[in-house]
Amino acid sequence: MGRPPWPLLIPAVIGMAFLVLPLAGLLVRAPWSTLPSRLAGAQVLEALRLSLVTATVATAVCLLLGVPLAWLLARVSFPGRRVVRALITVPLVLPPVVGGVALLLVLGRRGLVGQWLDATFGVSLPFTTAGVVVAEAFVAMPFLVISVEGALRGADPRFEEAAATLGASRWTVFHRVTLPLVAPGVVAGAVLCWARALGEFGATITFAGNFPGRTQTMPLAVYLALETDPESAIVLSLVLLVVSVAILAALRDRWVTSP
């Protein structure tokens, strides 16, 4: 194959530096001497635990709803499919804070659906941990849907056709043939989705508010720490980064088989 060509190598190195240097900046500026005492605060662990739990639950919700949605978009032709596909990417382009307001307008106590939820079941999502999950899932689901749909479109349809000609129902084809075929795409989508949910800030603080132990996830804690104590904000950011990178690296080795 020879040496990588310069027109690819140079932008690649610049791109890598662009993504990695801010992280190096955090490491350089971290207040290492006071790090242990800053980490000992109960609120840090509380926020970290809440972040990990909500991001994981949000990813589960996205898998449950997003994989069937991706399948529908890739395998079933119905009128308005292109419009639906475009609409699904809305949370990607919407500023998350606007997403949070939109969620309030629909699921809030006086929202279109929320009003009814409140009156019928006495359920009010804003300011609850469930609300955090809703906000994270709203913002993160498009990542999963898009990567699973891409995988489905790339999968060879002949396997599914063969299964169908042998008498398998569409459901059997889906879970015995299609799903195993696109598993790497689903895992990649789930990882993206989890990472996005973990870093979610705008929609969460707008829809679920900010209360330690209940709705204050790590990004919210970082933002508020920045108001008074930037060094604490750096520490919190580092904790979030280290934990999430460690988890993703561990998952990658276990689930994603590299070629």
Add this chain to the structure above:
Amino acid sequence: MFRRLSRWAVAAPVVLALATGLSGCGSGEPAATASSPTSASTTAPAEATTLNVFAAASLTGTFTELGKAFEAAHPGASVRFNFGSSATLAQQITQGAPADVFAAASPATMKTVTDASLAASPVTFVRNKLEIAVPPDNPAKVDALSDLADPKVKVALCAAQVPCGAAAVKALDAAGVTVKPVTLEQDVKATLTKVQLGEVDAALVYKTDVLASQGKVTGIAFPEADKAVNDYPIAPLSNASAPGLAQQFVDLVLSQQGRDVLGKAGFETP
């Protein structure tokens, strides 16, 4: 996977600035001009014609109006505003952001800047008092601060890290009222939004925010608010690129015209 960083859009500029050690560059010579800023405008030929004013978010309406008046009175000069949380603005200024004037919503945030020797002798130009904000139909029938202690009343407060939150804590302490808020919002506008949308029954916000909402929330004054009055200091910055204009803008804010504009918006002038 590091792209997650970009989600902290608000934090990014500060973190980046910290990261790259931007602080030193551009801020050179903590000039002596600050001591005699008005004379500097005549002596320094390189005086910039754009004035960068960093002001607390709660000043958005009034300062925009004063900025227009300033431009009208100073042909050729243009005023650019950076409105935001006072704490964030203070961080930006200490990290070398180009600012000529800083108007903060609390003495504590101004102190960050004076401690870094970037401003001298700030002046208190207005005071802001808290009010209870409730939706117009007041669903929880709130009419005094003590009503907020009722666990059935959903209350939003600002987080203690931001000025309106600190003031709320002070007022509640003074009244001896214990409130279990459902959320501690990141700034006063976010707190107000929760009331406007009817997600909470009451919140503690500034009187000026109640007025600015133009009837979308109802304000209820309470006597303990006097114990938690928030002073707003303003100061020209010592490394301003337009020191003359900076001092003139501060003078405008402190003038009768400035007081009129600010008073109309609900601020109390000292």
